[in-house]
Amino acid sequence: MAGIYVHVPFCKQKCTYCDFASFPKELGKTESYFACLYRELEGRGRALKDKVFDTIYIGGGTPSVVPAKFIAGVIRQIKKFFNLAENSEITIELNPGTVDEEKIKTYKSVGINRFSIGLQTGYDEQLKKLNRIHTAKDFLLACNLLKGENFSADILMGLANQTAEQVKKSIELAIAGGVSHISLYALTPEVGTPIYTDYLNGELLSDDEVADIYDSARKYLEEKGFFRYEVSNFAKKGFESKHNLNYWRRGEYIGVGVSASSFIDNRRFTNTFSIDEYMNAIIYNKNPEIDSAVIELEDACFEFIMLGLRTVDGINIKEFNQKFNKDFDSEYKSILLENGKYLDRDGFNLKIKDEYLYVQNTIITSFMK
Numbered sequence: 001m002a003g004i005y006v007h008v009p010f011c012k013q014k015c016t017y018c019d020f021a022s023f024p025k026e027l028g029k030t031e032s033y034f035a036c037l038y039r040e041l042e043g044r045g046r047a048l049k050d051k052v053f054d055t056i057y058i059g060g061g062t063p064s065v066v067p068a069k070f071i072a073g074v075i076r077q078i079k080k081f082f083n084l085a086e087n088s089e090i091t092i093e094l095n096p097g098t099v100d101e102e103k104i105k106t107y108k109s110v111g112i113n114r115f116s117i118g119l120q121t122g123y124d125e126q127l128k129k130l131n132r133i134h135t136a137k138d139f140l141l142a143c144n145l146l147k148g149e150n151f152s153a154d155i156l157m158g159l160a161n162q163t164a165e166q167v168k169k170s171i172e173l174a175i176a177g178g179v180s181h182i183s184l185y186a187l188t189p190e191v192g193t194p195i196y197t198d199y200l201n202g203e204l205l206s207d208d209e210v211a212d213i214y215d216s217a218r219k220y221l222e223e224k225g226f227f228r229y230e231v232s233n234f235a236k237k238g239f240e241s242k243h244n245l246n247y248w249r250r251g252e253y254i255g256v257g258v259s260a261s262s263f264i265d266n267r268r269f270t271n272t273f274s275i276d277e278y279m280n281a282i283i284y285n286k287n288p289e290i291d292s293a294v295i296e297l298e299d300a301c302f303e304f305i306m307l308g309l310r311t312v313d314g315i316n317i318k319e320f321n322q323k324f325n326k327d328f329d330s331e332y333k334s335i336l337l338e339n340g341k342y343l344d345r346d347g348f349n350l351k352i353k354d355e356y357l358y359v360q361n362t363i364i365t366s367f368m369k
């Protein structure tokens with residue numbers, strides 16, 4: 001099974017930490033952009049007709065900022081040109097302040113069955129500082145529209161002067177809103193974003209402070225019945241995101257739209273980050289990809305380990321040996337010895353111990369050859 005990612009690169013305004021392909025000034029191009037998306041979906045779908053897809057993720061940007069008929073069109077094209085499994089998980093990202101009853105009704109009518117809301121923090125002054133378009137109250141109004149649905153909230157850690165108590169309260173707000181899933185991310189100050197200046201000025205929290213916040217948030221989430229299944233993702237049992245699990249299991253996916261990346265038939269490729277370049281490529285039947293690489297065996301092995309060790313289930317060594325025709329234990333003998341205290345081994349299962357999962361990067365990079 002494989003996943004489909006569709007990128008909607010429009011937002012009302014730019015958040016201070018955002019380096020995604022999202023263009024507030026380009027909303028006027030919505031209609032022509034979607035016409036191109038539909039065309040790319042048709043081409044990709046026809047080329048991949050032998051594969052079965054069981055998840056769709058419509059992300060951005062803010063997919064909910066455009067009229068719902070465009071999103072309905074995306075689903076229609078996918079159903080027409082892709083081999084989509086029954087009961088597929090179909091997720092859309094929403095931002096508070098951009099949704100209403102009519103939109104949600106349209107989403108549900110075309111089969112969207114999972115929603116992901118960008119909350120980031122429950123504190124209005126922090127939301128304002130991040131240049132988010134909404135308040136905590138808008139978040140609750142969006143939750144109200146999703147009553148009884150399967151939905152998730154994103155929460156950020158590491159904002160200027162943020163405390164563990166504030167993150168806990170933000171989680172509390174999300175839970176009060178009725179979420180079944182929470183993604184808890186550490187703010188990354190990317191070069192070129194306004195928040196990078198705050199970072200250079202020493203205004204953001206240090207890595208150690210963020211690690212402490214993460215630790216207390218994780219404990220709180222677990223008390224509330226949200227179990228960690230990946231380093232940044234927590235869910236009530238049975239509400240894990242299938243689409244993201246497919247990424248971490250190194251499953252195949254096709255990305256459609258500006259900046260979307262794909263992994264199909266052992267090739268990773270990415271579309272252009274420019275809306276105009278993307279639309280020109282599609283209109284003139286050119287390839288919108290800006291890079292493409294066939295994954296060599298060593299890199300494939302590392303990807304399998306790196307992605308799998310981010311999850312609480314870790315990796316299956318038997319599967320590794322069969323997939324890559326190698327013997328994991330002899331291949332990584334010294335690395336396993338060096339990192340023994342961080343790892344849990346149970347038969348063919350290898351995972352990072354719970355208490356070290358947040359600092360997995362250094363452990364994982366040691367597997368790089």
Ligand code: SF4
Pocket residue numbers: 010011012013014015017018019020022060061062095118
């Ligand atoms: S809503 Fe998301 S994609 Fe849009 S500017 Fe903010 S962080 Fe970026």
